Amino acid sequence: MDYQRLVVKKHPQTGTRSNPETKYWRSFKNPVFIKNQAPVTAIQFSPAKPHRYVVTSGARVQIYNPKTQKVFKVISRFKDNARSGQIRADGKLIVAGEDTGSVQVFDTASRAILRTFDKHKQPTHVTKFSPNHSHILSCSDDTTVRLWDIPTQAEAYTFTSHTDYVRSGVVSTSNPSLILTGSYDTTVRMFDTRTGDCVMTMRGGGGGAAALPVEQVLLFPSGTAAISSSGPILRVWDLISGGRCIRALSNHQKTITSLAFDGGANRVLSAGLDQMVKVYDVSDYKVVHTMRYPAPLLSVAISPDNTHIAAGMSDGTLSIRRRDPKASERQNEDDEREALKQGAYEFFATGMLGNIGERIINPPRQAKNKPAGVPGEIKIATQRKRKLKEYDRYLKSFKYGAALDSVLRKDVPPTVTFSLIQELIHRDGVRMALSGRDDVALEPIIRLLLKHLTDPRFGETVCDIATVVIDMYSSVLGQSPLIDILFVRLQKKLAAELRFQKEIVKLKGALDMILATSALNLVD
Known part of the structure; x- marks a missing residue:
């Protein structure tokens, strides 16, 4: 399979x-x-x-x-x-x-x-x-x-x-x-x-x-x-x-x-x-x-x-x-120049010019000296296998720690990072991915949690992972000043978010009361 x-x-x-x-x-x-x-x-x-x-x-x-x-x-x-x-x-x-x-x-x-x-x-x-x-x-x-x-x-x-x-x-x-x-x-x-x-x-x-x-x-x-x-x-x-x-x-x-x-x-x-x-x-x-x-x-x-x-x-x-x-824009310009070099007939015949004053954005291209197809000839299209992403290769070989590290880079969208974390949760591989880390390997994980704690798309997953990280590494707190500072920042940000959510709940209650009163007045 x-x-x-x-x-x-x-x-x-x-x-x-x-x-x-x-x-x-x-x-x-x-x-x-x-x-x-x-x-x-x-x-x-x-x-x-x-x-x-x-x-x-x-x-x-x-x-x-x-x-x-x-x-x-x-x-x-x-x-x-x-x-x-x-x-x-x-x-x-x-x-x-x-x-x-x-x-x-x-x-x-x-x-x-x-x-x-x-x-x-x-x-x-x-x-x-x-x-x-x-x-x-x-x-x-x-x-x-x-x-x-x-x-x-x-x-x-x-x-x-x-x-x-x-x-x-x-x-x-x-x-x-x-x-x-x-x-x-x-x-x-x-x-x-x-x-x-x-x-x-x-x-x-x-x-x-x-x-x-x-x-x-x-x-x-x-x-x-x-x-x-x-x-x-x-x-x-x-x-x-x-x-x-x-x-x-x-x-x-x-x-x-x-x-x-x-x-x-x-x-x-x-x-x-x-x-x-x-x-x-x-x-x-x-x-x-x-x-x-x-x-x-x-x-x-x-x-x-x-x-x-x-x-x-x-x-x-x-x-x-x-x-x-984009490469396609540069290629279009190269195609136009090449068509002009070939002569007027090829330029107009390939449709490169398009309507007067307009330019075809993606003109069809053919390889040079490629023979035309023969009537009745059957061509079988070869399907190329798509290469696996780096994190997919690690997941396939059950290297969960390496898979997590590959999506903690700055150029990886958070949607990919948290999709992989969800996959690790389904595979019961979160602790395996997080275990055995020193302060250098642990830092990007805590920074990820700090960055997306207040994001409604990932907040629940962040809390779950934060609980696992604290449970696994609470015994080593005090040994790395950088990790200690990051944990304190995480605690403060969580407390601030909880205060904010309480204020939102109060505001929602006040709005519900105002809307309910307005509705009663309209009925009367």
């Missing part, structure tokens, strides 16, 4: 509910904190690999390596605070504005100033490369929006419809002739370089005396919808219908300071002065995840390959969270 593997008991989930979306965003972990001397006002990831990111803080623009989180280049040739540093898609040029109003273009390799545009008379908070790479957008506190031609160093277009500071702007990736801007005059405007005028105006800050300045704007890659933030309010605009507001979301407690799309523009990240980053699903604009930071946020960005989230704070702290992509 084959050995029956250990069945891990499933328990009801406690605390916050976990779902694939939450698990995905929680996989951005192990944050690295880098301290700057001035607030981090802007962060931008390069569209091209290796997706270096540009950080603007004080009078410096720094380029970081995403693999090491170390500074790759530093540009500090500014007379005043730098603003909105951005690297071009090819990685060769960097543009930044500053509080003097000037806009400068730098060579990434030599850090030399290649171009200077100085027609703005007040601080320039927005500088961005146009998708065609030959123009630069700048938005200034002098209320103007300008488009500059890099080769000729000339001003290509100027828009003067705004009446207050212009603190946000973006050029459409689907149509570089369209520019979306947000201003402190509470409006979001769409400019068209073909007409040289404003073609659409939206009240991004709301109406009436309570209207708020527009802090940030985002334009979807399709160019059919836009997002703006004013105070703690996020608004979604339908540009096809003439700029109609289709959603107004209020999930932040304080002003939203930064907006960003993820790599596929399927999620929107919003950062605010309430120290929160909210993640929205663009299909229904519901918040799917929230991240908390230690200080008010001024900027947020996510890498195009969705592996890094960078956030800048008002106290000068830069936080980078990293996610390790």
